[in-house]
Amino acid sequence: MMMNQRNTIYFEQGWDFMQKGITKLKNILEGLPEPQFSSEDYMMLYETIFNMSTQKRPFDYSQQLYDKYRESIEEYITTTVLPCLMEKRDEFLLRELVKRWLNHKIMIRWLSKFFCYLDRYFIVRRSLPSLKEVGLACFRDLVYQEINGKVRDAVISLIDQEREGEQIDRALLKNVLDIFVEVGMGLMDYYESDFEAAMLKDTEAYYFQKASNWISDDSCPDFMSKAEECLERERDRVSHYLHSSSGTKLLGVFSYSLLNRSGDVFSVSGCCALLRDDKVECLSRIYRLFSLTPLWLEPVANMFKQHVTAEGAALVKQAEDAASNKKEEKRDDVELHEQIFVRKVIELYDKFMAYVNDCFLNHILFHKALKEAFEVFLNKGVAGSSTAELLATFCDNILKKGGSEKLTDEAIEETLEKVVKLLVFISDKDLFAEFYRKKLARRLLFDKSVNDWHERSMLTKLKQQYGFQFTSKMEGMVTDLTLSRENQTSFEEYLSNNSNANPGIDFTVTVLTTGFWPxxxxxxxxxxxxxxxxxxxxxxxxxxxxxxRKLTWIYSLGTCNINGNFESKTIELIVTTYQAAALLLFNTSDRLSYQEIMAQLNLSDDDVVRLLHSLSCAKYKILNKEPNTKTISPTDVFEFNSKFTDKKRRIKIFLPPVNEKKKVIEDVVKDRRYAIDAAIVRIMKSRKLLGYQQLVMKCVEQLGCMFKPDVKAVKKRIEDLITRDYLERDEDKPNLLKYLA
Known part of the structure; x- marks a missing residue:
């Protein structure tokens, strides 16, 4: 039928023509023998709608056509689509629904082309729902609302079948679930309320039952293996047919229903056994499962912390037991036990750090658990020695010549790096620094360092971790030794140019800067x-x-090489300056009493006892003592042992060092007082006015990176600063402190 735009088209006439086109479209969708639309067919249908919508009133039929568009779709759904769906069940219902939904979208697409002019002008001017929205709403209200419950149950049934190992048509489920999403027209409300909620509830019930069965039948590793296998399958479902928004919710429900049943059983006893037996893969699996719900990671991390703490406490007990024989053992044996303890702590750190990195994927909770566990047992000390002292001694043993740790350069660097990491867990870092400085001084002064490069490398590591202040004195000591070598060269040139000044003895002086050195x-x-x-x-x-500059001579640090003219042969003796001074007394006297030696040397009792014991009671008996006992007393008499002999021509006579632990601790306590004073003044200078308790807490917090200050000590320093007019109390509020500039 040809239409002439100039002639008025009445509604019945025009709609009758459109009805034929719509019927043809329905027949095509139903698979009836019907030729496809040609371009001429399409243009005639489009022009009919165009002409009926652009005629002057009262012949503008835009509203009637808009209503007829809806009625046509509703009529097709009611007479054809719904009856076909209502007679289907289960998977057959799903297949029919997908087919009808695809047909419906095709129908909407063609009708939207025929009625396109309405979308472009009439609908826009009236702010009405678009043709596509009307078509989707018809399907939603007439089809979806009628059968979504049956469809949901059929989908969940297929999912459960797949969970039990049956093969299902995943593409079918994907297409069905897309319908739940698409009827929402941009919103997820229908998918979430009509399908997802029921699916999650079914998942919870399914895995709750599974967990109950597995707990009674399987070991922890087997349980976790099955759980992870199920987890991967659930993730696979999300990627293949569930909407991506369901992923987090599904895995959360999975972890709750499965792990909620298993957590109490396996998180403590099972995981501890896995840690004890080094079951790395099982631990990794547990982490992957428990990480689905962040709240579940906390008890796992706490269990990890408890296990590490117990392992560390066992090491401390071993070291305590070894040190309990201290009185019977030589000092070297005691030091060996201490070195073994530190080495085992390093091995323990490496072991559990590997767990944190590999099994727990560097999660912050496990880093925190490891740190807290090491802080617990490393700050207890071992047999009266703090861990800070033991770490300093361990470093000394590595960095000095002749130490028990025989390591390559690479191994030395690696070990020192680990010591610096362990130091993070020590609360008394300033105590470590002072012990380390004491031992560094001995290595430098007595040329005991393995090499300068390792010494500087360690200082660099410490400076990077704890700042310039931590290592400034130590770096000054190393610099002093470099300058001293240059100074010695200048001294030798001075002697060669001034023959009258030459003392006739090879003489080396090390000049130290007061303040850098202990x-x-x-x-x-x-x-x-x-x-x-x-x-x-x-x-x-x-x-x-x-x-x-004023020179102060520290003879206690000096060494001398002197010749001992014995009857059998002359032996070169390497001794301290104190020992040399004592031996030289016997060049002019054959026999000297304890009191005479002390008077001529002008030394204290303690020093005289130590040096005489080293010369008469130790390995090399250069002096004979009367009476012949193993201890020194003020009534003893000494004479040169001319019959002394040794197969070596050069021997070193050690003077046991004074145990300076007490002095180191006293020095640190004194330095802490200064540090607390400085922190208080620094805080008050910036705040001007601050509450008493706030000042205490800020001071503790600020100093915590180097040592853990005692609150009583902080309060005592505050009172001292008030007395010295650095601070004052507010007249009206005694707990409020003011800074006095």
């Missing part, structure tokens, strides 16, 4: 004339370099 006891040792001349010559040389 404080050493300086005594008024009466040295022999040969030594006096050496001291005077160097003093004259040093005055040519500077007039503003």
């Amino acid at each position: 404080s050493y006891k300086s005594s008024d040792l009466n040295i022999k004339a040969e030594m006096v001349k050496c001291v005077e010559v160097f003093r004259e040389f040093y005055q040519t370099k500077t007039e503003h």
